[in-house]
Amino acid sequence: MSADRLFRPLAAAQHNVLIEFDGQPLSVPAHVSLAAALLASGVRHTRESAISGRPAAPYCMMGVCFECLVQVDDQASVQSCLVPVRAGMRVRRQCGAAALMPVGEANDE
Amino acid sequence: MQKTDVIIVGGGLVGMSIAYGLALLGRQVSVLDEGDDAIRAARGNFGLLWVQGKGYGMSPYAQWTRDSVALWPRFAAALHADTGIDIHLRQAGGFQLCLSDAEMAEEAARLGWLREALDGDYPYELLDPVQLRNRLPGIGPDVVGGCFSPMDGHVNPLKLLRSLYAACQARGVKVINGHRVEAIEPDASGFRLQAGDQRWSARQVVLAAGLGNRSLGEQVGLDVPVQPNRGQILVTERLQPFLEYPTTYVRQTDEGTVQLGDSHESAGFDDGTGSRVMAAIARRAVQCFPLLGDVRLVRAWGALRVMSADGFPIYEMSQVCPGLSVVSCHSGVTLAAVHALRLAPWIAGDFDDPAVKPFGLHRFNSSMEMRHVG
Numbered sequence: 001m002s003a004d005r006l007f008r009p010l011a012a013a014q015h016n017v018l019i020e021f022d023g024q025p026l027s028v029p030a031h032v033s034l035a036a037a038l039l040a041s042g043v044r045h046t047r048e049s050a051i052s053g054r055p056a057a058p059y060c061m062m063g064v065c066f067e068c069l070v071q072v073d074d075q076a077s078v079q080s081c082l083v084p085v086r087a088g089m090r091v092r093r094q095c096g097a098a099a100l101m102p103v104g105e106a107n108d109e
Numbered sequence: 110m111q112k113t114d115v116i117i118v119g120g121g122l123v124g125m126s127i128a129y130g131l132a133l134l135g136r137q138v139s140v141l142d143e144g145d146d147a148i149r150a151a152r153g154n155f156g157l158l159w160v161q162g163k164g165y166g167m168s169p170y171a172q173w174t175r176d177s178v179a180l181w182p183r184f185a186a187a188l189h190a191d192t193g194i195d196i197h198l199r200q201a202g203g204f205q206l207c208l209s210d211a212e213m214a215e216e217a218a219r220l221g222w223l224r225e226a227l228d229g230d231y232p233y234e235l236l237d238p239v240q241l242r243n244r245l246p247g248i249g250p251d252v253v254g255g256c257f258s259p260m261d262g263h264v265n266p267l268k269l270l271r272s273l274y275a276a277c278q279a280r281g282v283k284v285i286n287g288h289r290v291e292a293i294e295p296d297a298s299g300f301r302l303q304a305g306d307q308r309w310s311a312r313q314v315v316l317a318a319g320l321g322n323r324s325l326g327e328q329v330g331l332d333v334p335v336q337p338n339r340g341q342i343l344v345t346e347r348l349q350p351f352l353e354y355p356t357t358y359v360r361q362t363d364e365g366t367v368q369l370g371d372s373h374e375s376a377g378f379d380d381g382t383g384s385r386v387m388a389a390i391a392r393r394a395v396q397c398f399p400l401l402g403d404v405r406l407v408r409a410w411g412a413l414r415v416m417s418a419d420g421f422p423i424y425e426m427s428q429v430c431p432g433l434s435v436v437s438c439h440s441g442v443t444l445a446a447v448h449a450l451r452l453a454p455w456i457a458g459d460f461d462d463p464a465v466k467p468f469g470l471h472r473f474n475s476s477m478e479m480r481h482v483g
Contacts (some may be wrong), residue, residue: 050347050365066407077346077405097347097365100247100400 007040013054017087028085035061035068035081038091046080050097069094113139116266116302116311118290118325119339121151122266123448124317125273129286131404132280133187139283139311140291140471141304147338148380149259150319150443151270153412155342155370156362156434157355158443160260161205165219168226169467170421174440175227175471176464177379177447178260184446185264191276196268197363200269203261204245204356206252206397213254221460233258240421247351251396255356263355266442273445293328295430313432313457319415320378322437329430332471333423335437337413339376341386343369343394345401352398353478359394359401369394373414413450414439424452424468435470 009029016027021043030036035058038046045055047069053090058068061081068080073090076098115131117124120142131138151244158178164171178200185198207213211397217235224231230323244246278284290305299312316322319335326333347365361367387409395402415437417423422438434456438444454460 019278097349098404100351100404 009040017085019085019087019089019091021091022082022093030085030087032085033061033081034070034072034078034083034085034089034091038070045093047094048096052079053096110306110310111139112359113137114311114314114434115139115313116141116300116309117315118293118302119143119316119318119321120274120284120286120447121175121317122154122270122273123147123151123436123438124315124450125151125277125382126369126441126445127315127436127453127456128277128282128284129188129273129280130449131457132277132282132381134454134457136457137281138277139285140277141288141302141309142284142286143289144287146435148378148413150412150415150439152267153340153342153380153410154266154442155340155360155368156263156266156269156442157203157357157360158200158262158264158289159203159254159357159440160411160443161258161410162219162223163440163443164226165222165404167419167421167467168223168344169464170205171223171231173422173447173464173468174443175231175260177444178262180446180450181262183451188269188272191279192272194268194272194275197201197263197265198271199264199355200262202257202354203258203263204241204354204359205256206241206248206356206391207254207256208251208396210253213340216256220258223353232260233473245352245354247398247400249396256455260420260444261355263360263441264414287433290325293299293325293433295433297468299432300430313456313478314434316433316435316437319437322415322435327437329427329433329448331425331435331470332473333425333435333470334418335415335423336418337376337378338416338439339380339411339413340370341372341374341376341382341390341409341411342388343390343406345369346405346407347403351400356397358390359397366407367404369401376411378413380413381410382411386464393414418473420469422471424455424465425470426456 017030028041049057058066059065063082069077070080071092073080114137117128117140119142128138128140163174165194236255290304292303294301300314302309316325322333345367352361425435427433455462
């Protein structure tokens with residue numbers, strides 16, 4: 001059975017917002033968590049494990065399992081189930097561990 | 110009634126290290142472990158193999174600690190051969206970071222005393238901020254200096270515990286979980302132990318129950334002066350490797366998370382966390398490595414150290430109840446190797462190791478006041 005049938009909104013989304021996922025525009029339901037918005041829009045692969053590289057997607061939806069990590073507007077390791085989706089968010093898969101040096105500053109000087 | 114050669118009470122790092130050492134000697138060993146609701150230092154510690162500074166005022170402990178880290182490669186190799194588990198042992202040295210001149214002076218004095226007490230055989234370097242920054246990139250401006258010792262190292266402590274369980278089981282040790290030993294009685298052939306409606310008997314018993322040794326010791330007429338001392342630890346999100354060496358306050362694990370410590374509190378048997386201490390730990394970690402200011406914390410926990418009245422280990426063989434020994438200590442990670450490879454033979458009666466003598470309970474008898482300190 002496709003997982004798609006498991007994602008049924010209780011009521012039709014009142015409106016959608018536009019975000020960016022891995023560089024592509026994506027229209028997602030408003031007023032839900034970023035994790036729910038990604039799942040409802042067909043995204044099934046949101047991170048890769050820092051230990052094994054295993055692909056993963058949001059799982060517990062309540063802040064416990066850390067499977068839903070993504071980058072949001074250059075902030076690494078955001079738990080997407082804990083942040084509301086917002087128009088214009090730039091979201092990327094969290095692939096591996098975050099760098100301690102902020103992106104772009106490591107090569108300064 | 111279930112019979113065995115040796116029963117070890119306590120399945121933490123201390124008990125399992127001794128169980129492994131006894132199994133290597135061919136003894137038939139059972140470990141009675143309390144259960145997952147027990148207070149467990151073995152699941153809350155920082156994972157350091159730490160030598161520098163330990164044994165100040167008691168040089169046999171400094172030597173014993175050094176002996177353990179020297180045995181660690183052999184111990185880890187044996188565990189790996191028995192289990193295939195990589196416990197991520199790294200012994201490239203470690204740094205103590207100092208945030209004030211007073212702290213730096215105190216560390217220098219301690220290390221100087223220890224070097225003299227060990228006849229000069231005690232390698233370390235005192236580093237000024239410039240030297241330190243060259244060795245540890247990312248150090249903050251509040252760090253006034255540090256001490257490096259090549260004797261120090263670290264390991265993944267949870268993988269260590271897991272590999273000890275696997276190695277012990279591979280060598281026939283029976284680990285019996287979910288039983289809190291309530292009674293120990295000497296009898297003609299050794300000892301009888303009771304937990305709930307279960308009974309066990311053994312020729313020899315080793316008390317390695319951490320803070321539980323106090324009440325278990327009382328049952329066999331031994332005063333074991335141990336008290337809980339709480340430490341809290343914060344854990345960050347996984348980060349790409351940035352810190353090769355362990356430091357006393359900040360350590361990056363093999364899987365990328367960073368552990369931040371350490372604290373010392375008297376909180377009785379409460380192993381919880383508190384925001385005041387957590388804030389202090391976070392503040393100091395960011396002083397040490399300012400880039401940590403932007404990382405996310407994912408977990409925090411408290412754990413209880415097993416502290417003896419003078420802070421040093423207790424190794425005792427009862428004169429009144431022959432066959433009963435007591436092992437209590439903080440630093441179950443650092444001492445795991447020496448516990449398996451030297452203390453276990455001493456407990457087994459195979460080797461009367463003179464290095465163990467200074468750690469007997471007799472040292473508390475002469476100074477009643479010390480018993481109630483700390």
